[in-house]
Amino acid sequence: MRVLLIEDDLVLGAAVRDQIAADGHSIDWAARLDAADEYLDVAVYDLILLDLMLPDGRGQTFLNSLRTRGNVTPVIIMTALDQISDRIEGLNAGADDYMVKPFDLSEMSARVAAVARRYSGNPNPLVKIADLEIDLAARSVQRDGKLVALTAREWVLLEAFVQHPGQLLSKTQLEDRLYSFETEIESNTIEVHVSHLRKKLGRERIETVRGLGYRLGAV
Numbered sequence: 001m002r003v004l005l006i007e008d009d010l011v012l013g014a015a016v017r018d019q020i021a022a023d024g025h026s027i028d029w030a031a032r033l034d035a036a037d038e039y040l041d042v043a044v045y046d047l048i049l050l051d052l053m054l055p056d057g058r059g060q061t062f063l064n065s066l067r068t069r070g071n072v073t074p075v076i077i078m079t080a081l082d083q084i085s086d087r088i089e090g091l092n093a094g095a096d097d098y099m100v101k102p103f104d105l106s107e108m109s110a111r112v113a114a115v116a117r118r119y120s121g122n123p124n125p126l127v128k129i130a131d132l133e134i135d136l137a138a139r140s141v142q143r144d145g146k147l148v149a150l151t152a153r154e155w156v157l158l159e160a161f162v163q164h165p166g167q168l169l170s171k172t173q174l175e176d177r178l179y180s181f182e183t184e185i186e187s188n189t190i191e192v193h194v195s196h197l198r199k200k201l202g203r204e205r206i207e208t209v210r211g212l213g214y215r216l217g218a219v
Contacts, residue, residue: 001046001116001159002176003027006036006062007078008054012101016049016078019105020112024139024152024159026179032056044176045073046119047112052079052090060093067094074115078103113137116163127162129216132201134162141201148200153178157193161206161216170213190214 003020007013008031020027028043030036033054039045048066052059063075076097077090087098096115099108117125117136125137133142139155141148150158160169160177174190194214198206207217 001025001156002043003047003049003112004036004039004045005029005049006033006054006059007031007049007051009051015105016108019109023109023112024156026156026177033059033062036062040071047115048073048075050075050077050095052077052081060090063090063093063095074119076111076115110137129162132205134158136162143201150200151196153193154197154200158197158201161214166215168209168213168215174214
């Protein structure tokens with residue numbers, strides 16, 4: 001997934017960024033709402049992690065604006081505001097989850113994964129495709145009952161295919177899953193990782209539609 005973190009606390013922000021990256025996602029970090037708007041103008045995100053108290057405004061106002069503009073990107077609020085009324089207000093504004101600081105980073109990872117599954121149409125973390133069994137929660141895949149070792153980037157691409165079953169994903173869409181703005185993009189990176197996935201999962205598993213992109217086959 002590509003995640004946008006909106007958080008002005010440098011210590012917490014760095015910890016969340018490192019955890020999300022360690023989970024295999026790409027992440028961009030904005031410390032202000034105006035910077036977050038700039039990110040959203042040029043990139044498509046799968047999830048937003050949103051603090052409510054930012055230097056240039058309130059996160060809830062930002063969320064209300066997103067939803068009013070028709071942006072349906074999943075949002076998890078992360079805030080020190082712990083009153084029930086605050087939670088109700090945030091959820092009613094369109095948030096998908098609400099975490100009160102301080103929180104455990106492993107719990108955050110689990111909540112991020114749960115929201116991603118819900119939006120991908122796979123609320124069950126176990127997905128069966130022919131001889132593959134993919135555990136989206138454990139971030140593992142087995143082929144014919146044997147564990148397949150995937151790199152972080154290979155997993156991100158497989159997860160993208162699983163979350164869009166039967167859909168054609170362009171090279172640009174797949175690149176967006178792998179890279180944040182601070183990461184350089186090599187022209188053949190997607191081809192290299194798709195080739196590795198085919199070797200590990202079966203050559204027929206990922207279909208190439210020349211000039212358009214790739215999709216996960218069910219054979």
